[in-house]
Amino acid sequence: MRQTFVSLTGPAGNIGDALIRRETLHWARGTGDALVAYTGDAPDAWLAQLGLPPDATVLRGKTSVPRWLRLLIAAPRHPVLVFEAGEIPLDRGNELRELVFLAETLIVRLKGGVVVRPPRGIRAPSSPALGIHRLAARLSQVTLWRDEGTLLTARCGRLAPDIGFGAGTRSGSPWSERSELLVSLRGARPLPDAAWVATVRAAAAEAGLTIRTVVQVREDEDRSRELARLLGGEFDAWGETDPLVHEERLRQRYDMAQLVISDRMHVLVLASLSGAIPVELVPDPTRKIAEAFAAIGVHEVSLDSSTSSPDRMRAALRPAAERAAEISERVRDAEVTLADLRGRIARAVHRVRS
Known part of the structure; x- marks a missing residue:
């Protein structure tokens, strides 16, 4: 044996x-x-x-x-x-x-x-x-x-x-049919400030995307609900849904997203597997996410919102099909x-x- x-x-x-x-x-x-x-x-x-x-x-x-x-x-x-x-x-x-x-x-x-x-x-x-x-x-x-x-x-x-x-990589929706900007942030960290909220709203409006907040960790559910209110977006609760069912629903959401903002690494990993552009936009981000993506050849994922100008943040949140294709290629190689x-x-x- x-x-x-x-x-x-x-x-x-x-x-x-x-x-x-x-x-x-x-x-x-x-x-x-x-x-x-x-x-x-x-x-x-x-x-x-x-x-x-x-x-x-x-x-x-x-x-x-x-x-x-x-x-x-x-x-x-x-x-x-x-x-x-x-x-x-x-x-x-x-x-x-x-x-x-x-x-x-x-x-x-x-x-x-x-x-x-x-x-x-x-x-x-x-x-x-x-x-x-x-x-x-x-x-x-x-x-x-x-x-x-x-x-x-x-x-x-x-x-x-x-x-x-x-x-497992997923083909997701064609880029031109992706209509959402998704947000999922840690509930244990301070709520983003007004400048952050204004920047995300402006980026979504400029790209013609609907803002939606999602929950990949149960303890973040209240934070996602509050962010949806501040951002004027939709909120997807986890609630009592079976974890496996909820996981598949999340991945379907990532399939429909052009951009996903999070400070949780595996939110961004799953997003990239679905062809979305991952962005860590928070004050004082840790090096964990940036370094893990750098290890597969994907750079400029993380941006410190506490030291970045609104113009620089909006540039980081400007979705481009070429950027998505580059990331998808690196993810497939990984x-x-x-x-x-x-x-x-x-x-x-x-x-x-x-």
């Missing part, structure tokens, strides 16, 4: 997190006869979003971590361990967690197995958590990072597109690269086990 272990934790109510964990699961499936998945404290709806196979062994809650480790130790030779994609917090307080991950890596390597770390990003690196993580990453056969800054911090591994770009990486990993596992 060849076993594959995969970590798939994540907060319910976040389409982007579900998306990248689902892609992680795709990388893990097919590498063994039996799948063991750790999903943390996620509810049943999360398991449905990921599409876990019914025969998988699912470990839930932090109390199941000892069992996860026991199963790793007891696994037959050549197990596969796939860490989840996403962002890794390495600020103070994460040392014990990183020691556990290091122990998991050592167990699998001592058993002649394969450790896979899909494209990830490092957040708030601190000592000693960063040092522990670097050691575990070096001991893994496959270590991928989704941005150049993280690669420089980690000092090992290689650059790869964010795994979300593997979720999708091909991820598929190639997945194939290489499957072949490497086969060689180890043959």
Whole structure:
């Protein structure tokens, strides 16, 4: 019995997190006869979003971590361990967690197995958590990072597109038939100021687009409702809609958009997969989105609204078919690269086990 272990934790109510964990699961499936998945404290709806196979062994809650480790130790030779994609917090307080991950890596390597770390990003690196993580990453056969800054911090591994770009490109509507400018901002950040609101309204009017606010993370729903009121646009609620149904509705909206404004990376990733132009227009944007898109050759995605003139912001929000076509080409290349990486990993596992 060849076993594959995969970590798939994540907060319910976040389409982007579900998306990248689902892609992680795709990388893990097919590498063994039996799948063991750790999903943390996620509810049943999360398991449905990921599409876990019914025969998988699912470990839930932090109390199941000892069992996860026991199963790793007891696994037959050549197990596969796939860490989840996403962002890794390495600020103070994460040392014990990183020691556990290091122990998991050592167990699998001592058993002649394969450790896979899909494209990830490092957040708030601190000592000693960063040092522990670097050691575990070096001991893994496959270590991928989704941005150049993280690669420089980690000092090992290689650059790869964010795994979300593997979720499937969509043809969407022809450019001339796309009629919407979509907005989805984090609810935890301050509401945009009057100048931002005026600029977005003016950009939509100039392009002849309807403004619509959407919700990709449940905690942002109130913010999207408020933005629709300020922008004079339509509001699409999430409400009680099933997460998978809501995800497909979102992607259909992105199919109809020329421009999508957000400070959430996987809102912009999904938008770009549908052929829309992604723009991060917020005060003091983090480097995360800009660097992840730069890794696939897409630049000038992010703009700091607190230091940019209205003219510069309007220029960034001026949709152009040529820009959309350029981004779509880069996104398709990223999708091909991820598929190639997945194939290489499957072949490497086969060689180890043959």
